[in-house]
Amino acid sequence: MGVVASYLKDIKDTVASTFEGMSITFSHLMRRPMTIQYPDKIPVPIQETLPHRYRGILEVDLDICTGCLACERDCPITCITIGIEMNKETKQRYFSHFDIDVCKCMYCGLCSEACPTGAIRHSQEFEGASYNPAGLVRHFAPQAQNLYKPKKGGETEPKLITKVDIGQKYLDEFATPDGGGAAEEG
């Protein structure tokens, strides 16, 4: 291509691409915005519009927590602190505290993969605003609560059956999508 021809081609390309680009941006002027205005009310709670596998703030269902401390050991930044004590008379172990510091949590999901019952898992919750860092520490055992002991041959108490099922479903669907986490535990 000659010098003059390439010079003219440059001009033509500049004009044509600018023209085409401007038609695209103009068409975007009439499209519905992808984003929503966050604090505005929308017909359903915003948590329900999030993707199903969203990794929100951790939640713990203490009723099915066995107190194995696998999550505390697996946490890379030790944001989970669990205190387990034993009642001297009844020999019953109980949680004295179960705290998760949301400030430190990096939402890696390793704790939920390690959990044998699916008691610790990511919720859809993300609104963690607080006036001080201490307000971001989630206390899951406000008063002493006994550990859960899985029964041989399956759970019988109706209240706990649903909870165990929810935990197992979470483990099957998210925590161990390829069976890797379960293999480590086994």
Next chain:
Amino acid sequence: MQAFIDQMIKDGAFAGVPREVVYAIAMVVTALVVLSVFVAPLAGVTSWLERRVWARMQSRVGPNRVGPQGILQWLADGIKNIMKEDIIPTAADQKLFPLAPYVVFMGFLCSFVVIPFGANLIVADLNIGILYLLAVTSLVVVGILMAGWASNNKWSLLGGMRSAAQIVSYEIPAGLSVLTVVFLAGTLSMQGIIRAQGWAPWDWFMFHNPFTFCAFFLFFTAALAEGNRTPFDIPEAESELVAGYVTEYSGMRFLFFFFAEWGNLYVIGSVATTLFMGGWQVPPVTDNPVLLGMLQFVTFFLKAYFWVFVAMWVRATLPRVRVDQLMALCWKYMVPLSFICMLGTIGFMFMDENGRRIFGALTLGFAIATIINFFRRVGFQFRAAKPELYWKPHI
């Protein structure tokens, strides 16, 4: 304006006061009125509108919290910036650093002297109007270089140097494009240039011949570059220079730079309107001077604001160019092309009236075909992407 003051002096409104003092006070009062009633709200609303237009073009919502649809966002931003601490770094030049924003602002505000909002609505119809305007807008480069140097910061200095190189380079295609219109009108006065055109598009200099049509786009591009607008905003390129020459500025002084930038957008639009699009010319529909004046003002404002919208639109469309690309675009493409446009326009001035009309009609036809083709392309984008449409401007 001057005639009005002279009349008042003749009527004895300012008896006993020297004429020079009356003129000086009149100038200050006019400047304050223009600044507070027109320029400040205009620059503010432009900043809000620009953010809304970008947001919609980028599938976002944009600021819509302060006032109805966020139209008072500029007031909130201004108050916030006034209340912020005005930091002058210890290593900065203590005299030049505070002065620089005002030099930039002055360069922009002085251009309002010759902008013709209507047949009688002009501060001063200088006989060298467009030359004066080119001169005062390049005063901005002094302020920017001053800010870059006085900040005592490598980013600021690089930004200031780039800006100086850019503005000085793009003065040439802008000046040559303006020259085509000056040749046709035979005058440098802004009102004279408008009076040489008519209200109808086929009487505008933009559609006078193919060369002025090209000159218009060359002028608009060069004016965007002179105003440091995207895609030519390398002096304040965030990715390489933090914020260029405004890096060290904070609070109100920071605001003055952006006040000038957004206000300058309207100056670009109104100069383009004056030179190429018939300015305030309206069809002869009324004899009432007040009504006619308002009609002229509205016509001029809408035409100028359309080009402000186009500048926002370009900013949402094109990525920022590199420094070498910027200089190549100016010196290798725009300067030769604007010379060709100037020579071509001179050639057309020797053509007889009938031949000129044919070429003018062809240019206008080409422009209309381009606009129709543009909307066909927009329709194609809709058909190709099948987006969810939302026609309402508010959200």
